[in-house]
Amino acid sequence: MLFTQFSADLAYPTLVANVLPSYLNGFFLAVLLGAVLSSFNSLLNSASTMFAFDIYKTSINKNATDQEMIRISKWVGTLIALATFFISPMLLNAPNGLCDLIRKFTGFFNIPIITIVLMGVLAKKIPAIAAKSVVIFHVFAYYLMV
Incomplete structure (x- = not known):
């Protein structure tokens, strides 16, 4: 299968389409959906x-x-799930x-969290406002x- 314009999002489906035998497509889809739903549930x-x-x-x-x-947790989980159902179709319009x-969004939080953990391990006394300030x-x- 040859695509006219390369996209990083099409690399994995292209690999699966070219390498996996056609009779395993259903099994592969079941495994993939199971992994996605498990991650979403987590x-x-x-x-x-x-x-x-x-x-x-x-x-x-x-x-x-x-x-x-428990009741509040169930309501919040339901609200988050509904929000993702409405937001997820917009991801098709991601320009790159x-x-x-995903890389850009995780960059917002990964670096300050790593910094906070390292400072917590290396320093003896740091106020909570310092961690909040770093994130903001x-x-x-x-x-x-960006």
Whole structure:
């Protein structure tokens, strides 16, 4: 299969189409969808749990019971899932492909998180405001550079 314009997003499908025997296409699709849905489910569970414990329990309702935390976590997970269903079709319009878009988005948070972890390991005493400042400064600085 030959494409007229090369795109990084088409590299993997081209490899699969050219290398994988046609009778294994269904099996490969099942494996691929299983991996994608597993990752999506992990993201939903992590995000909703972090919201429930880090935002809801600490800022909104300090006396929340476990049942209430579970209920809030389910609602947040549902809202995130619905948001992704509406946002995901827009990813087709990524100008340089999906791989480049993901790389840019992860760059917003990977570098400051690594910096915060390294400073936490190497330094004896750093205030919490320093970590928050690093994240906020990096997001703006990264946006200006990209």
